[in-house]
Amino acid sequence: MKLIVFNGSPRGKESTTTILLKHFSDGFMATEENTHELAYLNHVKDSEKFIKLFREAEQVLLAFPLYDDVMPAIVKTFIESLEPFCGRADNPSIGFLVQSGFAEANHSRYVERYLEKLARRLSCQYLGTVIKGNANRIEEQPGWMTKKIFKSFHELGRTFGKTGEFDKQILLKLAKPEKLSAFQLWIFRLILKTPLANLNWNKLLKENKTFEKRFNKPYVDEIIS
Amino acid sequence: MRITILNGNPNAENTRFDNYLKSLSDLLESSNHTVTTLKLREMDIKYCIGCFNCWVKTPGECRVADDSRDVCREYINSDLVLFVSPIIMGFTSTLLKKAHEKLLPLLLPYVELVQNESHHVSRYEKYPRIGLLLEKEKDTDDEDLKIITDIYKRDAINFKTSFCFTKLITDSAEEVTNEINSI
Incomplete structure (x- = not known):
């Protein structure tokens, strides 16, 4: 499987999104024949390269932090550049990863609806959206807090690498709490x-x-x- | 009321859009409102890079001295802000989104519970009400409008205010003015 990962963090490599993606990608690459390529959307000037990657991809993962309950402007820039692909027959399958500093997954459910519709607009097979809250400055959180999270992302990537689908149980686990009890x-x-x-x-x-x-x-x- | 119109039309050739806003602005002024229109495509607004310096290094202000400071000033001094944009790929324009996310310094980094959810704490005592004015793209449907509206309703919670309406530029400027006069 050939996966193209678009990292939509405005902070680029030094970001929570990067850390979560690393664990996902490590799991994904556990399947021998898999390949993946990573593009940083904060390099806005590389728009042509991003479009080429999208055009040639089999599977796409678009990951970003939640900004104002929706995607950051750099991600919207990328999405607008995909307009010529709307309705194209051989678009890649697409999944999403949204992380935020708020504890509750509910904050990200609104953009999830947008992303699902975006997949339909592009005629891409929608693979689902991974939602992870409480992730701000995850690199500074103690190991006992992050160990299970990183393991879950690794497992999510590993199973995705085998099946081409997100494991629904892991998605549910990562999204907890949906709302505060x-x-x-x-x-x-x-x-x-x-x-x-x-x-x-x-x-x-x-x-x-x-x-x-x-x-x-x-x-x-x-x-x- | 003091009203700020954030014009997120990126396309100068879309004169229909800008002409509509001019008519709306004139009508609102004739109803004794004070209207400021910020044509965002003519302003220098950098992307927010999520550095949080507006919270911890230059509290209340983006560290980048771009025109987003003018947007923040107009925003916080308004009674009503209209987010105005053509719909592009199912959402408001990148141009409007860039300006929108640079409103972050108007809040504090601290978190509180609002409607039993965690949200950032107010920096100011008062925030403007917000409304949406959109231009459909060719495949816009009711689901798109609902998604956009619901996301801006969330924004109203974030910014401690109320969401007034979603209108389309196919609605007459008189109708939108009447809606605003009824607030």
Whole structure:
């Protein structure tokens, strides 16, 4: 199987999307005859190359972080470049990976509907959408938190490499929680009352000596009451 | 009301689109609204690169001194913002999306619960209501319009405001003006 992976992270190689894709690709390549090629959509000027890769692909995986509950603009740029492929008979099969910093998969379900429709618009076979929340700065999360996630992505890639389909059970597992449960909401509310809630952001603000400016409102003077 | 129209039409040859917005703007002004139209294709707005410097290095402002700062200024000082765009491949234009995601500094990095979901915390006390004005592409159907509308409704939650309407530029400018006057 020949898989083309489009990495739609605006951060490119230094991104959570890259890390998740690496584990997926490692699993995918466990099947000997498989090949895969990776393209970084943040190299916007390489548009012609992306189109050529899409045209020649058998299977495509388009992966990106959630921006404003939808795809980043660099990914929309790529999607717009695919307009000439709408309705073409021999388009590749396409699947998607959406990751976000929010815990709940629900944030990504709206763009999932768009992606499923996009596949239909392109006459691509829709392979499904992998949704993973709580993934912001996954590289900084402790190993005990990420071990199972990375293993799941490896397994998802391995089974995809064999069957050409996403394992539905793994998709469900990765997407948990779909919404916060009553217990999780209770814990969340408890944490929000403690300094733990903002610990990581405040650490970064202090490192940058901008903690005192964290609530800056650069345009506030003009607000009309 | 102070109204900002974010014109996400990337195609200068699509004069029908821009002419419609001019008529709408004139009608709104004749209804005593103050209207600012930002023609995004004539502005220099870089892609958001997800660096979060607008939260941790230059709080409240994108570190890149591009025209997105003007968009943020107009946005936060408005009572109503119209996101206006031709539909391209089933969604609003890249041009509009670029400007949209550079509104991130208007929020704080911190997270709170809104409607039992995690969302970012407000930076400002007040955010404008939002509306959508779209031009269909040749294969646009009701499902496309519902998908786009639902995503912008999510945006209204993110930006602590309410979503007012989705209108098409095939609706008369008078009809859209009446809709806005009824808000």
